[in-house]
Amino acid sequence: MRTFTQISALRTYLRGLRLEGKEIGFVPTMGALHEGHLSLVQRAARDCDLVVLSIYVNPRQFGPNEDFEAYPRDLQRDLQMASSAGVDAVLIPTNEEMYPNGYQTVVQLPELGSLLDGTHRPGHFDGVATVVCKLLNIVQPDRAFFGQKDYQQLRVIEQMVLDLNLPCKIVMAPTVRAEDGLALSSRNSYLNDKERLAATVIHRSLCAVVELTVRGEKRPKVLEECMREILETEPLLKLQYATIATPETLQPAPEEGLERMVALVAAHVGRTRLIDNEVLVAETRFKDLS
Numbered sequence: 001m002r003t004f005t006q007i008s009a010l011r012t013y014l015r016g017l018r019l020e021g022k023e024i025g026f027v028p029t030m031g032a033l034h035e036g037h038l039s040l041v042q043r044a045a046r047d048c049d050l051v052v053l054s055i056y057v058n059p060r061q062f063g064p065n066e067d068f069e070a071y072p073r074d075l076q077r078d079l080q081m082a083s084s085a086g087v088d089a090v091l092i093p094t095n096e097e098m099y100p101n102g103y104q105t106v107v108q109l110p111e112l113g114s115l116l117d118g119t120h121r122p123g124h125f126d127g128v129a130t131v132v133c134k135l136l137n138i139v140q141p142d143r144a145f146f147g148q149k150d151y152q153q154l155r156v157i158e159q160m161v162l163d164l165n166l167p168c169k170i171v172m173a174p175t176v177r178a179e180d181g182l183a184l185s186s187r188n189s190y191l192n193d194k195e196r197l198a199a200t201v202i203h204r205s206l207c208a209v210v211e212l213t214v215r216g217e218k219r220p221k222v223l224e225e226c227m228r229e230i231l232e233t234e235p236l237l238k239l240q241y242a243t244i245a246t247p248e249t250l251q252p253a254p255e256e257g258l259e260r261m262v263a264l265v266a267a268h269v270g271r272t273r274l275i276d277n278e279v280l281v282a283e284t285r286f287k288d289l290s
């Protein structure tokens, strides 16, 4: 596995491989790798000839009172995991390389970037869209792989790639979970034992609405109420939102519901902010029987 801190060196390396006709897969991360990240690497290795992983804790997507300083960093461990998972090249750019003196450009999606997490983390998606746009331009992959875990992020990136005609296919991979259902996240390491247990209520609330939609319930009001009731049973959890949205726009789903919707939750457990989601697909089997 090759590691690069310089953008120009990675570009030279990739240029040769591209000329050989190799398909390049790209997995951007902020490091503190876990099985969720590795599942993206495995998917990229299956779909492409070559896997590039980036590790960059992007300061521009953290708010002033967020956890940029505290964000877990363990480069040696990350490099070992990346190498064992089959990554071919790792980019670890410095802040000076990414945002040199005089840097100005911001990529902003005023609609998708200002809803949900965008409301609770103002400017977050400007930071995400800008860094991912830069990374896609640096690596110029054929495909880039993102987790469903960060559903709004994925939609922001899909829309940006479409709007800016970036020649890259965006691939969504399913959320990897712990055995008790908690979505794996680098931030889970902030949770103490009690909080870790409390956090499982998030996935339980999502499972409950998946179950309800399978039985034919589509009304967002009913589904949201169901999530809220379950989430409110956990005193350590402070809910930010539990919403049923239209999967493409992330606007609230219409009153009568849709065949396909997405349930999204964001909450603090102690001081740790967690997000999760499930796509809901209405079951038509029971209607067919009547």
Ligand code: AMP
Pocket (backbone or CB within 6 Å): 028, 029, 030, 031, 035, 036, 037, 039, 040, 145, 146, 147, 148, 149, 150, 173, 174, 175, 176, 177, 183, 184, 185, 186
């Ligand atoms: P991060 O390092 O948190 O910025 O995440 C890097 C990539 O890994 C993003 O595309 C995330 O959506 C994805 N990811 C993070 N956690 C998971 C998970 N539990 N399952 C699948 N993908 C994940």
